[in-house]
Amino acid sequence: GENVEQHPSTLSVQEGDSAVIKCTYSDSASNYFPWYKQELGKGPQLIIDIRSNVGEKKDQRIAVTLNKTAKHFSLHITETQPEDSAVYFCAASKYSGGGADGLTFGKGTHLIIQP
Amino acid sequence: DVKVTQSSRYLVKRTGEKVFLECVQDMDHENMFWYRQDPGLGLRLIYFSYDVKMKEKGDIPEGYSVSREKKERFSLILESASTNQTSMYLCASGGGSGNEQFFGPGTRLTVL
Numbered sequence A: 001g002e003n004v005e006q007h008p009s010t011l012s013v014q015e016g017d018s019a020v021i022k023c024t025y026s027d028s029a030s031n032y033f034p035w036y037k038q039e040l041g042k043g044p045q046l047i048i049d050i051r052s053n054v055g056e057k058k059d060q061r062i063a064v065t066l067n068k069t070a071k072h073f074s075l076h077i078t079e080t081q082p083e084d085s086a087v088y089f090c091a092a093s094k095y096s097g098g099g100a101d102g103l104t105f106g107k108g109t110h111l112i113i114q115p
Numbered sequence B: 001d002v003k004v005t006q007s008s009r010y011l012v013k014r015t016g017e018k019v020f021l022e023c024v025q026d027m028d029h030e031n032m033f034w035y036r037q038d039p040g041l042g043l044r045l046i047y048f049s050y051d052v053k054m055k056e057k058g059d060i061p062e063g064y065s066v067s068r069e070k071k072e073r074f075s076l077i078l079e080s081a082s083t084n085q086t087s088m089y090l091c092a093s094g095g096g097s098g099n100e101q102f103f104g105p106g107t108r109l110t111v112l
Helices: none
Strands: A004-007 A010-014 A019-025 A032-038 A045-051 A056-059 A062-067 A072-077 A086-092 A109-114 B004-006 B010-013 B019-025 B031-038 B042-049 B064-070 B073-078 B087-094 B107-111
Touching: A004 A086, A010 A019, A019 A086, A019 A109, A032 A062, A045 A056, A045 A062, A072 A086, A086 B042, B004 B087, B010 B019, B019 B031, B019 B087, B019 B107, B031 B064, B031 B073, B042 B064, B042 B073, B073 B087
Parallel strands: A010 A109, B010 B107
Antiparallel strands: A004 A019, A019 A072, A032 A045, A032 A086, A056 A062, A062 A072, A086 A109, B004 B019, B019 B073, B031 B042, B031 B087, B064 B073, B087 B107
């Protein structure tokens, strides 16, 4: 089955700096890669996703890049703010159009924004 | 906005009890999922369903079963709760146009 590795497990950055979280996956058939943000006491919230037919996607201060050949994808957050502090999860799955497949998650990155 | 609700935020049960965790979504999504979240292990898929009365095993189905009698409701059942099932349980739902999944707030289950 799919295996997703996520690094680092903890990331501390100064407010205003950029943060990068990296993930690798093992199953070359995976074609959907979402990123979730989880704040304390809440369920994960989808913040951005990318499908295997594109290499990069951007939404305001966050962007995701995908390298299918190397089987890795990354989350980039620019101009970090205190409210970006949370645990971030990457995930991977296959979608064939005929029904859902579950997500395989990385173990998470605790992002800490230092004031 | 998609809304996924779970019946309880916190639940305490005794070993051997039968436990029901309920999840309801209001977006007419075909697909629903149950995950458990443990520190250092991330989220792991227990079961999912792509239609009423349909179910598929995820990565860790042992000790669990599910029920989907109505499209909006997906139940996770622990037939005989054990202490190693103490965890945070997260329900998610998603539509058929892609694989986006939207999560509920979670149920923190403690089995004593």
